[in-house]
Amino acid sequence: MSENTRSLILSIRERLKTTRLKITRNALLAGLLLTFIIASSVWLLAVSLEAGLWLSTTYRTILLATVLLAILGALIHQVGIPLARHAGWLSGLDELSVAKQVGKAVPEIEDRLVNMIQLTDGAHSHAPDVFLDQAVRSLGETISPLSFEPVLSTDRFKRYGMFALLPVIALALFIGASPATFTDASHRILSPTENFTQPAAFSFSVQPGNIEIIRGDSVSFGINVRGDRMPVGVDLEYSFDGEVRSSILGMTRESAGRYTYNLRDIRQSLRYRAISEGIESEWFTIRVIERPVIQHLNVRLDFPAYTALTGQTLDPNVGDIVAIEGTKVSIQLSLGGASAESGKLTFSDGTTIDLELDTTAAKATFVVTKSTTYSFSVISFEGIRSDNAISYNVEAVADASPSIVFTAPEPHTELTEEAVVFLTARISDDFGFSTMRLYYRRTESRFGSTDSVFSNIRIRNVAGRLLDQEVVHDWLLKEESGLDPVPGDVFEYYLRIWDNDTVHGPKGASTAIYSLRFPSLAEQYEALDRTQNDTDDKLERLMEEAESVRDAFEELRDDLRRKPESDFQDKRRLESLQSKQEQLESAVDEISKLIEEMTEQMEDNDLVSEETLELFKELQQVVDEVNSPELMDALNELQESMQNMNPAEMQKNLNEFEFNEKMYNQRLERAVELFKQMRVQQDLEEAARRAEELKNLEDKIQEETARLQNEQKAADANKEKNTDEKQQESSGDNQQKDAEQLAKEQEQAAKDMKALEEKLQEIQERMQELDNAPSDQMQDLADDTQDQELPKQMQENAEQLQQEQMDQAQKGQQQMQEQLSKLQGDLGQMQQNMSGQQLQLNTEGLRLALEDILILSERQEALRITVESLSPESPLLRESAQKQVTLAEGLTIVADTLQQLSKKIPQMSRDIQQHTGNSLREMGSSTEALSESAARRSAGHQKSAMTHLNELALLLSDLLNQMMNGSASGSSNMSMQQMMEQLQNLGQQQTKLNQQIQQLLNDAQGNRLTTDMMERMRQLGGEQEKIRRDLKQLSRNRMARNKILGDLNRIAEQMQESIGELQQNRTSRRTIQRQQQILTRMLEATRSLQEKGKDKKREGRIGKDIDRPSPTELSQSEQIEKLRRDLFRALDSGYAPDFEQLIQKYFELLQQIEVER
Structure with a gap:
């Protein structure tokens, strides 16, 4: 047989095998369905017989055996036989049988399938194999495309299914109509040997049956009556443990066959049953057990150590918690009732913590991490859970982040030469701090590099436990941070603070980023100029307002002198005058603050020499001395005399105010003149300093230019050797950037030079307002500087740098350095000459004034001696009055000279003006007394005038000593x-x-x-x-x-x-x-x-205030002796020879006076 035929036959036989399996499966399913029909029908019949007849045990046994035999027979016949046929134990399902069934079911096949199998198995004629193979293949090809499915008919299933519905419906109706009857009958059939009593007319279904309850609970009893008839009523019979007699209670009928009763507060176990008309239910038991009870709650809070908060115990039975995150909560529970086997602390998110149980107590601990609620539950050994669980709240308070803000300095601050920034920050937190750091970086620099990231240092003066504090730190940029700021540098900085949170880790907060800028010298001087211009304007306005006040006073004075009494309008004018004077004094205070600010600018930025700085400090003292309480006192007294209508007192007060107002204006004029003079001196220093700064800048630019030139030459030399074009291009770009940066510096220098030329012109204009100032020389210097066209040279040099013409640029830079060096030297020489010349003039003027004062003192003493010897009727009193007037006129001339000198000498104290004025007043009073023939009173005034003259001489002597020896007063030389x-x-x-x-x-x-x-x-x-x-x-x-x-x-x-x-x-x-x-x-x-170590300068001691009784007033001889000692010291201190002669002459005069007395 060929392979194709064999393959075809095998596929058909495989299909027959599959069909055989399906036929067996269908037969089994049909058998099972038929068996179900038989079983359900037989069981329905058996249950119906038992339910209706209540068969005895014998008949129930026979009935059950019959049912089982019927079901078993059906099962064997309908299921066993198909399985045996499939297994081959019985015939009827072999291959030929299946083929025949297929041939019958499929008309196209008929007996072809059987013939093919028989031919294949050898049941054939002795025909040649070729014909046999051809016949088999022909049959197979005919059968192969045909389906075998028709042999598997489902008609039988449908038929059986319809029959199966009948017993199923019958059973459902039976069960639905009387489920108890069906269940009981089935139970009796399945228990054939057990005797069953036929039920009474009705039965009880008792609820809740056997149960366990918690002591004190109530139980609701429910009795359902089932039967052919219903009783009239149902009673509940019960008895507690230990009771012999039972109690009977009538139950309440709720509906037909339903009776209920509720027994409350059961404290003891009992048994119960339902009874009615002699029919009783079985006994049921209610067992009373105890529930575990949580009686008391105690909560303790232990806060995190970093908060420094003391532990807190809440009030008993208080479980609501408000605490910082990380707080440890310790809970103690007191238990009652049944002994607890286990217990849990349950949170709202479902997590639990097991309670640690003792006999009558439980405890638990947890850490507060978030807001939640919690409750307790305890379970007894009987499995009874505690009830009425209370839910407690936990409010987790988060540790707030710290806050920090700068309170000083301003967001944009200028740096001084000292390179110190006074930082003040306000920090606050809820529990404290751990660390503070200062972050900084250089963002701009004229010649140096900048920083891309922040460096930091630690700030240590932070109180860790102080929750709201002000942190002050003096940031020394050089010492602490290693920075060396130069003009043009810009720094950014900020502070960052961390709290002391050890639970979640320290949280930080930062200030805003502030900036520091080190201004150039030109910018510092421009700021100083603005302050000086503001001061100058205010001084000019103050002079105008003072003149206005003086005019108003003179007008008021003239009116009051013409009228016998003052009126209301005069009082109003005086009040206006007083208000204006108060405004003047406020303006003086404001100017004093401006000069103090100006002095601090000079000092902080080291803008002037030590000598000039001291002069401005003395100028501030001069301005502070402009205001005087005597002037306001005179005004108040004048106002009081006008109110009292006292003409004599009013005229006296007018004179007093006029005198003080004149001295006030003199002091004001002096302050204005001194400011103008000192500003010129400071301007000269500024011009010299700016010229020096420009020269140093040109030095720096020249050094950088030389470096770039050398790099350019080296790059050209290596150009042929280095084939890396990218490296050459990068090097060239860097050199071009450096050259452009130098060009920008040179352009800025040109602007600074232009500003310096304008400054020189300003100095020349200010010199024209001063006496003995070299304004012509200054004009020549300014013209020469402008002729040199330094700004133009610098601009051209910048263009050369941009074009990388390094040789020409260096030559121009060298030339400009020389020109700037010469300008610096000329300005310094001019300043030195001006100061020296002014010092010489001031010294000579003081010397002459001192000589005049000594002569006036000598003559005043002689006149006093003469007047003391005269009687009131002496005709020489008139002559003495004339001499006194002459002395007063001489002192007036000296006073004017001192006033002019005071405008040039800031060291001259206000006491000089005071003693001069007092001496003049005493001389005037002496003249009035002489005209009134009051010789004794006149001598007293003359004595006072001489005393003031002597004090004035000593003050002038000390001032001369100070000026000639070059020493400055005050604390500036303090060691x-x-x-x-x-x-x-x-x-x-x-x-x-x-x-x-x-x-x-x-x-x-x-x-x-x-x-x-x-x-x-x-x-x-x-x-x-x-x-x-x-x-x-x-x-x-x-x-x-x-x-x-x-x-x-x-x-x-x-x-x-x-x-x-x-x-x-x-x-x-x-x-x-x-x-x-x-x-x-x-x-x-x-x-x-x-x-810092000991100072090499000489040391001194600071005077201390010692409380002791004041000495009595010096006698005349003691005053002369004191003056003598003072003059001895003056001679020992070393004066010029001509001045020593003057002091010696005055000393001899004093000795002569003493001898005459």
Whole structure:
């Protein structure tokens, strides 16, 4: 047989095999379905017989056996036989049988499939194999495309399915109509040997049956009656444990066959049953058990250590918690009722914590991490859970982030030569701080490199536990940060603070980014010029307003002298005059502050020499001395005399005010003239300094130009050797950028030079307003400078740099350096000549004035002796009056000379003007007394005039000594030892003051301050003001600025804040903190001075106030002896020979007077 035929036959036989399996499966399914029909029908019949007949055990056994035999027979016949045929144990399902079934089911096949199988199996004729193969293949090809599925008919299934519905429907109807009957009958059939009693007419279904309840619970009983008839009523019979007799209760009928009863507060176990008409249910038991009970709750909170909060125990049975995250919560429970086997603490998110149980207690701990709720549950050994669980709230308070903000300086600050920035920041947090750091970087630089990232240093003076505080730090850029700022540098900086949170980790906060700029010298001088221009304008306006006040006074004075009495309009004019004078004094105070600001600018930025700086400080003292209480007192007295209608007193007060007003205007004129003179001197220094700065800048540019030129030559030399075009291009780009940067610097230098030329012209114009100033020489210097066209040269040099013409650029730079060096030298020489010439003129003028004062004193003493010997009727009194007038006229001339000198000499104190004026007044009073023939009174005035003249001579002598020896007054020459002693003394005063403030606050203890306390508070504010003034004076010392680490000016500002609070009675804890900061900074400044070592300059001691009784007034001989000693000291101090002769002459005159007496 060929392979194709064999393959065809195998596929057909495989299909027959599959068909055989399907026939077996269908037969099994049909058998099972038929078996189900037979089983359900037989069971329905059996149950119906038992339900209707209540068969005995014998008949029930026979009935059950019959049912089982019927079901077993059906199962064997319908299921077993098909399985046996499939297994081959029985015939009827072999291959030929299946083929025959297929042939019958498929008409197209008929017996072809059987023939093919028989031929294949050898049941054939002796025909040749070829014909046999051809016949088999022909049959196979005919059968192969035909389906065998028709042999698997489903008609039988449909038929059986319809029959199966009948018993199923019958069973469903039976069960639905009487489920209990069906269930009971089935149960009896399945239990054939068990005897069953036929039920009564009705039965009970009792609820809740056997149960366990918690002591005190109530139970609802429910009785359902089932049967052919319903009873009239149902009773509940029950008895508690230990009771012999039962109790019977009538139950309530709710509906047909339904009875209920509710038994409340059951405290003891019992048994019960339902009874009615002699029919009883079985006994049921209710077992009473106890529930575990949570009786008391105690909660303790242990806050995180970093908060420094003490632990807190909540009130009993209080479980609501408000706590910082990280707080440990410890819970103690007191238990009652049944013994607890287990317990849990349950949170709202479902997480639980097992309770640690003891006999009558339980405990648990957890850490607060978030807001939630929690409750407790305890389970007894019987599995009973505690009820009525209370839900407690947990409010988790998050640790707030810290806050920090700068309070000083301003967001954009200019740096001074000292390179110190006084930082003040306000920080706050809820629990404290761990670290503060200062971040900084250089963002712009003229010649140096810049920083892309921030560097940082730690700030250590942060109080970790102080929640709201002001942190003060003196940032020393050079010492702390290693920075060396140069003009043009710009820095950015900010502070960052971290709190002390150890639960989630420290949280940080930062200030805004502030900037520092180191202005160029030209910019610093421009700022100084603006301040000076503002001061100049205010002085001019002040002079005009003072002139207006003087005119108003003269008009009022003339009117009052013409009228016997003043009227209301005069009083109004006087009040207006008083108001204007007060405005003048306020304007003077404002100018004094401007000059102080100007001086601080000079000092902080080192813009002037030490000598010029001292002159401006003395100028400020001169301005401070312009205002005088005598003038306002005279006004007040004049106003009072006008109100009292006292013409004589009014005229006296008019004269008094006129005298003080004249002196006020003289002091004001002096301040204006001194300011103009000093400004010219400062302008000369400024011009020389700016010329020097430009020269140094040209030096720097020339060095950079030479470097670029060398790099360019090296690049050209390596150009042929280096084949890397990218590297050559990069190197060329860098050189071009450097050249352009130098060109920008040169262009800026051209602008600065142009500004310097304009400054020279301004100086020349200001010199024209001064006497003895070299304005012509200054004009020549300005013209020569403009002729050199330095700005133009610098601009051309910048263009050469941009075009990389390095040789020409270097030549031009060298030339400009020489020109600027010469300009600097000329300006310095001019300033030196001007100062020297002015000093010589001032010294000569003082010497002549002192000589005149000594002569006037001599003549006044002689006249006093003469007048003392005259009687009131002596005719020589008129002659003496004429001599007194002559002396007064001479002193007036000297006073005018001193007034003019005071406009040139800032060191001249106000006492000189005061003694001159007082002496003139005493001479005038003496003349009036002589005209009234009052010789004794006149001698008294003459004595006073002589005393003022002698004091004036000593003041002029000291001033000459100071000017000729070149020493400056004040604290500017204070040695380091003196500064240390003064700082220590101020520190001791501050310590005592802090203790007094603390004691006062302790006495108040949160109560309202009494009047005495408020007065004491203001006195303490006055003491703080005195310490502040002394500290402010000390801070003006140049050595203090260079040596002391702490900022004395900042300390003074803090003192000013405390003074305001003390005087306004607004002290608080912050006041104490600030006072402690003040003391700490003063001690740091003292230690800083000690660490610097001893000063090489001579040391001195600071005078201390010693309380002692004042001596009595000196007698005439004692006054002369004192004057003699003073003149001896003057001679010992070393004067010029001509001045020594003058002092000696005056000394001899004094001796002659003493001999004559």
